[in-house]
Amino acid sequence: MKNDFLGRSLSVINDLTVDEQIFLYKQAQRLKEKWKNKEDLSKFQIKTDTGIYIVFLEPSTRTKESFVNAAKFHKNAKINIFESEHSSFNKKESYVDTFNMLTGYSDYSIFIIRSKLEGTCKLLDEKVSDFASRHNLPSPSFINAGDGKHEHPTQEILDEFTFLEQMNFNNDYIHIALIGDLLHGRTVHSKVDGLRIFKNVEVDLVAPNELQMPTHYISKMKQKGYNVRIFNSIEEYLKQNKKAKVWYFTRLQLERMGEDVLEKEHILRKSVTFAKDFLSLLPQDVKFYHPLPRHKTFPTIPTFLDSLPVNGWEKQAINGYWTRIILLSMFGGALNAPFDTSKKSIKINEEDFVVAAPIKDGRKGVLTEGKRGIKPIENGTVIDHIAKGHSPEKIYETIMKIRKILMFYNIDSADGIFKSADGNYKGYISLPDVHLSKKQIKKLSAISPNTTVNIIKNGRVKEKYRISLPPIIYGFEELMCKNENCITNPKNDENVHVSFIRNEDNQLICEYCETAHTFEEIWSL
Template sequence: MEKVLKDTFLSRSLTVINDLSIDEQLFLYNQTRRLKEKWFNKEDVSEFMIKGNVGIYIVFIEPSTRTKESFINAAKFHKNAKVTIFDSNLSSFNKNESYVDTFNMLTGYSDYSIFIVRTKLEGTCKLLEKSVSDFAVRNNLIVPSFINAGDGKHEHPTQELLDEFTFLEKNNFDNSYIHIALVGDLLHGRTVHSKVNGLKIFKNVKVDLIAPQEILMPKHYIEKMKSNGFEVRIFESIEKYLKQKDIANIWYFTRLQLERMGEDILEKEFFLRKSVTFKKEFLPLLPQDVKFYHPLPRHKIYPTIPTFLDSLPLNGWEKQAINGYWTRIILLSMFGGALKYNSNNNTDICNNEEYIISAPVINGTKGVQKDGKRGIKPIENGTVIDHIAKGKGADEIFLTILKIRKIMKFFDIDSADGIFKSEDGKLKGYISLPDKYLSKREIKKLSAISPNITVNIIKNSRVTEKYRIKLPPKVYGFEELKCKNENCISNPIHGENVKGSFIRNNNGELICEYCETPHDYNEIWDI
């Protein structure tokens, strides 16, 4: 019996490379390979074309030539699709109009819409995916797809697709191993940030990072690569890299993104360029099978890959750029329903982990009186929050108490607080709230403000319930949440009225759901 395939890519979005599973990415690369073979063999390629009333909107709010033109031509391959190209200089985005409202309105103009969006604000496509999907459901419309064509210094997932396809071509589509050197501005380069997860299509990965400390890849991305099982090595310049013998056969260069650098880094521009620019005298030190790649365009005066290399076998960047056309055709084919794939993809990041844990109440009356002797105002009914910032200094405990009071709005009710020593000699703080019982939502909020504390529920002078709370797997839904990244679409300065949302990683950091900036739990509150 023939297997029935589902339109699993309809209404899907590509906001970061991880939105496609490894199997789905490999499906895309295999379909791209098929399309190229059929095209150059002059065979029928209509199976890849989108059918029906589909609108493809190319919305580049940040200037672009290469990516924009690549998408325009890829969209025109789909002859039945309605292609609309936005001129950002004339659009509503320059009149301080809401992103969400604009895309909500556009969603109703076709039976089904695919939006290709490039913006300086990080996490924009993630916001649109969530908010416009809600709008579509409310109005009985098909949920549209959003494709991130680059957002600030966050990610560039469609560039990652064409890069990985190019690497596979070089390896004759063997994905068992890759050894790659990432060279250049690894701090601001969103194309290399996408490789942190994009390279997972290879079963074994070795990554050499070549950049001075000032523009080295952010620490959380390096740690993520290691947690993905990559072997990671760091070198501060090409010259030092070439002094050792284990040299990658794939080099991926990026330009210095001066427009995103602060004055402290710009002062070192000459030194930084020298460290990551290839020189003619380096040629004899390269293995024979090395290929250079670059997302293009290069800097016209100070290219990290000088133009004297254009005619050499090292040149892999020209075919790489052309592959952008083919991979983007296939991406649109998938999201437009022309290509079907039976996927078991599960994008649910959060889990049902218990982070509010009931603890045994050994002797409720004794516990209340014992605390009372240490300075807590005895209460007959209410809540005592205990073990606040246990083991920290008195100043930090005091500031944590103030933070809890401010965020939880405890200043408006009768209460008491203080600092004392626990039985093990460590300092801890407490807040007692007479006649106040915390709701489940309030306890959830408290767990993200000050994890590892204890909440005691007291009735008739006895502790009747005790909860030990940990940092939750996801923190969202509270007005006071704020991403510290000022380039994030959720940051209040951009006026999109987005509530902050954070997901805890394996290291205990809270990752912004929009721009993926890591935070300590103390950094997510706008106070």
């Protein structure tokens, strides 16, 4: 049984199980207590020749310096700091090639990375681990210090640790209000999974519609059993009786907003900025938190609150030092857990999207439609029920998309649109002497789910399948994540093939940046 964390990475907060997070928080609590009592702290220090690379590909002060000082706690480690403005990464050098080379410079390496490109740590964890395996090197660890508007798992760790401190490390229940720019704030996105360390969770989302939490994150919280409520402003929130005792504010990320939203800047700011008039409406023992820094002109937590008991953000910021020391202790091999720390892989049944359907009669294919125009074929495939229920224009568009992506345009075939007996339109493609491969059927299911595939031999339907949206979609060159800041997007020149996981709402989630897509949106053609 593996008990150490060597070779583990933290790309998203979900990379640590609940048990592993609780272990981290208890170790951070012990470290703080020993430091206050002036006890020996050497057991938390990395003992081996470890290279800690702090690679910030976008500017940062607080997170970077927090990690620099946490790394200096580990006296045996070699610390290397890459500044964004001076880094050779700005010369269009391949991320993968660069980190492959850096991996060979120490007995073991930990990379702490901040990047505008979302999914960078996941990519490097995959590719550099392959490189290390090829050359008999230990797999390095990667720590995501913030990637675009995706996630900030190390911020989430210090946040959850601070919440636990407020609750005397009782993780039975939390009621939290998330306030501010919930659309772009990566720290609140991390809370969707981070809050699962609590057995019961109530979340109040306080933001105007233009800045509200993305719907797929809200859906994900509900699926986890969180009780979620939505409010448009702090003023509206304070008018109701059930108020949280943990308030988590984020700044408005204007640099990520379009002109139509910026025109409402004043109204948006007011809706998520705390005012003096609100003080009398607060519940007793409430604490305010903020990932910092605050906007110096328009802080959502105004400075008049700094000296009041609601101030929890200063202690929160200090906790970043302690939790990051422990994270490095774990990934550097100084701390072992009393349970199995092997990386857990999620098993997906990749075949669950193809279901054999009964054949009502054996006549020529779907040729009961023959009188309405389908030309009978002796052998081949008929794709039926294409985009059923949509408009003829949408069905025709889907037929053309299938033809283009599956390269059926050079095949002597027929297609058309019919009105079914139930009054809905549907499309078909008839392919004489063509038998679809398994890969083609999977691609078809991702282009046009809820379609029927009929295999025809000697003029009769021998096999019939109903196909739905696959649980995982990958391996097709035509796939593309619509998020331009995703590491897989072609404009970023990293030559990464994107893959998508189907969630419970039949959305397709990019495995790298976790952007939600419909099946129509994943194709570059």
